Amino acid sequence: MLERSTIQSSGFSNLGPEGARTGFRLRLRQPNYRGMRLSLIEGVDVVVDGERFPAADNRILFQGRTFGRADLDDATETRWPVGETIDVLVDRPGGLVPGVHQVETIVWMRHPYFPPQFQPVPMRDAREATIVL
Template identity: 35%
Template sequence: MMDNKMIVEGSLQGVEGGFSFLGRLPYYRGLGLSMIEDIQVSVEGEALPREAIRFAVRGKTYTLDEMETCYDNRWNFGEKATIIALNGGLSAGEHAIGFAVRYRVSYLPFVPTTKDTKNLALAA
């Protein structure tokens, strides 16, 4: 339903040691960061290791391991978080970026994973 809105168009940027893009949580209520079980990022279909992913929201940056015990911050519905991938960087041009989020919701009998893939251009 909201999967195709997860990656924000035109948000790909180079950062020191990698790249970043803006991502949205496709769950309608928002979640505490400790309820985000995993974030996966891929480039051209190749998944990056968990240790290479960082998550930033409202001026704070977390590793995925740090998010597991973060009980005082949230990712709200529609809020644009910065997803940082430390992969050594991307060349200028268009890249297929994949973004998946696995999260925990107490009343669901399964652990949902939502994903989106978009072709984003990195300026020279």
């Protein structure tokens, strides 16, 4: 079973070899009450300790495939189910310092049954999460 929050502590880790980190990975549970085609996701904004990593620069790793934000619109038959996670891959040379970080995310979603003026809908979460090494 996953953690209750959208942002998962498990899965939050640096990318790249020790001493030459290239960035970090953030794991998110599906925040909506239903599974969704990836084409209904318009990217994920990430903020760590006040440093902003906008959706346009982040990639999503899901079921072994990596999607840039521009790739999501074509992923109409790739579905992110409830109870499953995606990994958001964020470039940051040097990675993050091991320890506790304040992490905020916005998953931008289109809900077709919401009035157009609300699209895309920001699904927000924030919590402390720990980089182990």
